[in-house]
Amino acid sequence: MTKDGGKQQKQDNKAQQYGVTPQSADFNDWYNEVVKKADLADHSPVAGAMVVRPYGTALWENIQRGLDDRFKATGHQNLLFPTLIPMNFIMKEAEHVEGFAPELFTVSKIGTEVLSEPYVMRPTSETIIGHMWAGWLNSYRDLPFLHNQWGSVFRAELRTKPFLRTSEFFWQEGHTAHANEDEARAEVRQQLDEYHAFCRDVLALPVVRGEKTASERFAGAENTYSIEGMMRDGKALQSGTSHYLGQNFSRAFGVKFQTREQKEEFAFTTSWGLSSRIIGAIIMTHGDDFGLMMPPRIAPIQVVVIPVGRKDNFGEMVQEGEKLAAELRAQGLRVKVDGRDGVTNGFKYNDWELKGVPVRIELGPRDLESGVVVVKSRHSEEKETLPRAEAVAGMAARVDALHDWLYQRASSFMQERTAEVDDFEAFKQNIEEGRWVRAYHCADAACEKSIKEETKATARNVPFDDAEFFADRGEGQCVKCGQPSAYGKRVIFGRQY
Amino acid sequence: MTKDGGKQQKQDNKAQQYGVTPQSADFNDWYNEVVKKADLADHSPVAGAMVVRPYGTALWENIQRGLDDRFKATGHQNLLFPTLIPMNFIMKEAEHVEGFAPELFTVSKIGTEVLSEPYVMRPTSETIIGHMWAGWLNSYRDLPFLHNQWGSVFRAELRTKPFLRTSEFFWQEGHTAHANEDEARAEVRQQLDEYHAFCRDVLALPVVRGEKTASERFAGAENTYSIEGMMRDGKALQSGTSHYLGQNFSRAFGVKFQTREQKEEFAFTTSWGLSSRIIGAIIMTHGDDFGLMMPPRIAPIQVVVIPVGRKDNFGEMVQEGEKLAAELRAQGLRVKVDGRDGVTNGFKYNDWELKGVPVRIELGPRDLESGVVVVKSRHSEEKETLPRAEAVAGMAARVDALHDWLYQRASSFMQERTAEVDDFEAFKQNIEEGRWVRAYHCADAACEKSIKEETKATARNVPFDDAEFFADRGEGQCVKCGQPSAYGKRVIFGRQY
Known part of the structure; x- marks a missing residue:
């Protein structure tokens, strides 16, 4: 973004007033401050783990819902496995144990009983799922297994950063088993393509689909594929992965079946995952010096209405704001009215810009009389005064316009850099x-x-x-x-x- | 259920053919077999923990969605806390530690590092939430905090039983903080009433709302309220609880705020939870000798279409079944076509009765020619042959009719017993x-x-x-x-x- 000096100065003042370090001054500080001040997440008293606050959780839930619908549309089913895995399971696949052993959380006592066979908190669930599949699978008729699990996993991290690198993180892990290699490989590609389409069409994130080199593969995979996005500091963020596991895990856990030709064969398996670090990608791909820019199709709040009044008519303006919000909600928009008393309008404007809400509407007593509202899109410097009916009728399109703008900005940036x-x-x-x-x-x-x-x-x-x-x-x-x-x-x- | 001898004999044969022990013969065996054979859950290699299979997970997801919508409609927000809690947090509330200490899962090693301060896997989250609230709360203006978390918790169980008593179980835990006792008490009651209404109106479960005696209170609560349901063996199942915690946890964790009068005060807190054991309640309240009866408003599959054909026209009948399913889905119904080859129609009928699908439709070549379908409701012995258009038009009402039937049956049973x-x-x-x-x-x-x-x-x-x-x-x-x-x-x- 090139800006003329005046505008830049104005931005610097604004950022300073709100107190977010500009991206250019220190990208790391900017990130940490935005996460905290936008109420996305907070540090926790558990080393390496975060608390995801309501605004961040609402974002993650929208992502979950969107992905989950896609998975189900292609025939996948969710299930729920235990959080713990017997330690000896992790040992069964040689590369797997080598990859994960240094990061494991060990449970060695339950109640007062010291366990002779400890458990680990799952770093990923291939092993225990393989174990269960072995019991469920008999014939080629039972296949494919198209399974997915939403939950959290545990991998020790020394230097942590909310959403990007935490010892506990939230994700989905897809696990599928197939009767032959071709079908398994098609699944691996299909799911990577789902991630890609979701990033492009819902999160406005341009990502590059491709195969990881051998040394960057998942521990136990034959091939690992990823989507990679570029953050605004030029670093890459691996935003989702899909693995062809061949028969490595099915051999280790005895996941075998009788083929159509009455032979015994090990299943061909896959796994694929996308985690809460995608929220880090959203922050660092779309954010600017004022804070977040929420991709509109997933934004927990798409429009914020700010009632502007004096002491004597503020309550009334809040009610009017709720009426306006009801009209917008009837159009399917997610709308919040900021009826906080005791904070300035300027504070509210900055707060919602920091939180990246796509469109803000200001509504004052004179606007109400004149039948207009003041509208400002998050990515524009301009305020517009519009007839209320026109603003309402055009609001869904206005909100959605930010999607293309974000995607274009991010893809140009990635290509230029x-x-x-x-x-x-x-x-x-x-x-x-x-x-x-x-x-x-x-x-x-x-x-x-x-x-x-x-x-x-x-x-x-x-x-x-x-x-x-x-x-x-x-x-x-x-x-x-x-x-x-x-x-x-x-x-x-x-x-x- | 009184049945005449002939009908009873027919039922016994049918049950035997499918292989489910009748309820009257051994209620415990009946339960375990239904859970396993209806593909709800399976035992896991982790002591005391279950694997919830796709059919059980779909049921739980429908329950989650329904409750979550209710919580949000009354202003609650979800957030995500770590699974681990520092051991010393559990120690801070005297009754709390006494209640939970014998059941705790202890994590004492991360990677190769032996922890000097161990963590426990959360048995419930009052303590860590209290700790975080202390940091977020300043003024009465910040209150109320209306929070909820979906996740799993860990409490050691020696004798386990799927959904009812497992060392890891799935639940929601609501946690709220208020500026005064009245508001907190109103919240406690409101949420118990939500559970009650959800059980009555969605799960068709009659439950009794009331207060627990002092010796049955939650560890650390001033008052505990519950909903209690009666299972078909006459035992009670506590199906949800709501606790008034007073200032016990806010004192222990320093959750205080400045009042409107500029004084310092500890917050008044509540917690309330409903878990996956509600699935046990559904099974044991509604089931019969043939298996489950899914409450229709929450059933993962509301209508199953069974294409009936010979070898040469089976594929065609499956296609016709899919057409019929599309018509039913257009009415908002959740429909499955059982296109399995290589199993008998009788097997399919029994299988879907066992799984408790509210309505089954059989569609054969002659039915197709005559423009009729054969319809059977789960709770009735009768098959009806109906004009296809009439069957489709009336299907939503027919499915829903099971709701009142189930609720009536269960409330009469509870009162009579x-x-x-x-x-x-x-x-x-x-x-x-x-x-x-x-x-x-x-x-x-x-x-x-x-x-x-x-x-x-x-x-x-x-x-x-x-x-x-x-x-x-x-x-x-x-x-x-x-x-x-x-x-x-x-x-x-x-x-x-």
């Missing part, structure tokens, strides 16, 4: 300057590791041929070691959350 | 025969305890003056010790789940 690079010095410099880099790579794990060590950048993914962004095919030399490139295209590198 | 008793021998005999007993009691805790020890019956509650059932006031002598009665009315006693 991605450099195509063929030598390692330029690679380093671009990473240092907060860009993504598209570069050829040899696919050697040691080479990939050396890039990470020198630059703190990792391979984000290798975009699909039909990805919206960065999908063009080509060959070249590895940007680090000069060996011939793998993958048939450039890999995206970046620092990440 | 409750005895008014004035001497202890009759008390013992009625309890032994599986009835509730209404008796006067002195309110002395030791006397109440001695009743429990002799009869295994506990005081369920003291019905409100405006409860639907058993509300009449009166005085008398304690059924056990002969002292003058307390409470101004008879207390309900019964064995319980």
Whole structure:
């Protein structure tokens, strides 16, 4: 965003008055302050865990509802597994235990009984689901299993950050089992595409679909695919993953079935997950120096009505505000009337801008007399005075207009801040300057590791041929070691959350 | 249920064919078999914890959605607290720790780090919520806090039973804080009434609202209120509770605020919860020898369509079944077409009766030609052949008719199996025969305890003056010790789940 000096000054004053550090001054402080001051989440007395406050929870519930409807439309069913998993289950899949052992929460006492076989709090549920599937599966007729679970999982984190990195986080984990590899692979791709469509069409988040490199795979997977978004500091955020697990877990847990041809076969399984860190993506993709910008289709509050009055007529204006809100709700909008007494209008304006509500309506006694309202969209500097009926009739479209604006802004930003690079010095410099880099790579794990060590950048993914962004095919030399490139295209590198 | 011999014989055969033990033969076996065979839940490899399967999860989700809408309509907001609670929090409220200490799950290791201050997995969240409230609350203007959380909690159970008694169970816990006692008490009552209305109007469960005796109170509460239902074996099931906590927790956690008069005051708090054990209540209140009867307003599947065909036209009949289902779905009904190949029609009929689907429609080739369908309601023995259009048009009403039938059956049953008793021998005999007993009691805790020890019956509650059932006031002598009665009315006693 380029702004002229006057406007920038005005913004700085406004931000200062409200007290949010501008993004450009310290992106990390900006993030933490927005999370706290917008009442999304708070620190908790449990090391590494957050409390999600009502505004953040309402956002997460809208995300849940939207995704859940999509999952069910493609035949998936929810179920509820225990939070605990026997420790020995985690041990059964060799790569899985190696990946998760350092992060496990161990339960070794129940009541006064010290357990000889401890439990762990689930870091993910492939193992216990595999165990149960083994009991439920007999014939190819029983397949596919198309299961999903909403819940929280536990992975120890030393340096925590609300929504992005917490020891307990909220997510959905899809788990499916199929009679053959093709069907399982189609599922893996379908669910990644669902995440992508949901991000694009509901959250206004542009994301790049692609495959993770071998060293970035999920512990126990044969292939891991991800969607990656760019935050406003140029870092990447892995926003959802989908894994083809082959027969690794079904072998470990005995998930087998009789085929149509009366043979015994292990099931082909998948898992896929999207977590509350997507809220971090929403904050850091769409936010500006004033705070959040809520994607309108998911915003807990889409329109806020601010009754503007004096002491003697404030109560009356609140009632008028409720009438206006009722008209807007009748159009299917989620509306809040800010009837707080004892805080200034300016405070309220800033508060709802910070909370990212797409549209604000001010309603004063003279407006009421003249039959007008004052309307301001979150992404615009302008206030408009409109006839009330016109404002009401056009409100759903006005709210939704923010969706395209956000998506366009974010996709332009992502493309502008991605450099195509063929030598390692330029690679380093671009990473240092907060860009993504598209570069050829040899696919050697040691080479990939050396890039990470020198630059703190990792391979984000290798975009699909039909990805919206960065999908063009080509060959070249590895940007680090000069060996011939793998993958048939450039890999995206970046620092990440 | 009185049945003539022939019908009873027919039922016994049918039950035997499907393999569910009749209720009268062994109620406990019947319950366990129905839970398992109706695919509601399964045992898990985690001691005391269950896996809720898709059919049971869909039922729970419908319950959640219905309750959540009610909570939000009265201004409550959801939030998400950590699953873990610092052990020392549990210690801060004296009665609370005494109540919960024997049941706690202790986490003493994270990764490789042994914790000097262990955590417990929440048995309930009053303590950590109190801690956070203390940070959020400043002035009377901030109140009330009307919060709710959906999640699972952990309380060690030795003898477990799916939905009724498991070490991990699913629930909602409401927590509210108010500026004065009256408002808090009104909240406690309002939420108990919501539970009652939801049970009556949605789950078709008659329940008795009343106050628990002092010895049956929640650990840390000043008053505990409950709704109690009667199962078909005559036992009681506490189906929801609402607690007035006074200032006990707010004092322990420093939840204080500045009053309108500029004084410092501790908040008056409440909590209220309803859990997945309500599914146990649904099973045991409505079930019969054939299995479940799902209350229609909450049934995951309200109508099942069974295409009846031969090998050569079965696929076609499934397609026709889907067309019929689409017509029914257009009326807002939740419909499933059972297109399973390789199982008999009889098996399907029994399977869906076991799963308690309110209405079944059979559709065969000749029905299709004649423009009719065969309809059978779950609670009736009769099949009806109806013109298709008429069946579709009347289906929503037919499904809903089961609601009143279930409610009437259950309330008559509860009233018939409750005895008014004035001497202890009759008390013992009625309890032994599986009835509730209404008796006067002195309110002395030791006397109440001695009743429990002799009869295994506990005081369920003291019905409100405006409860639907058993509300009449009166005085008398304690059924056990002969002292003058307390409470101004008879207390309900019964064995319980």
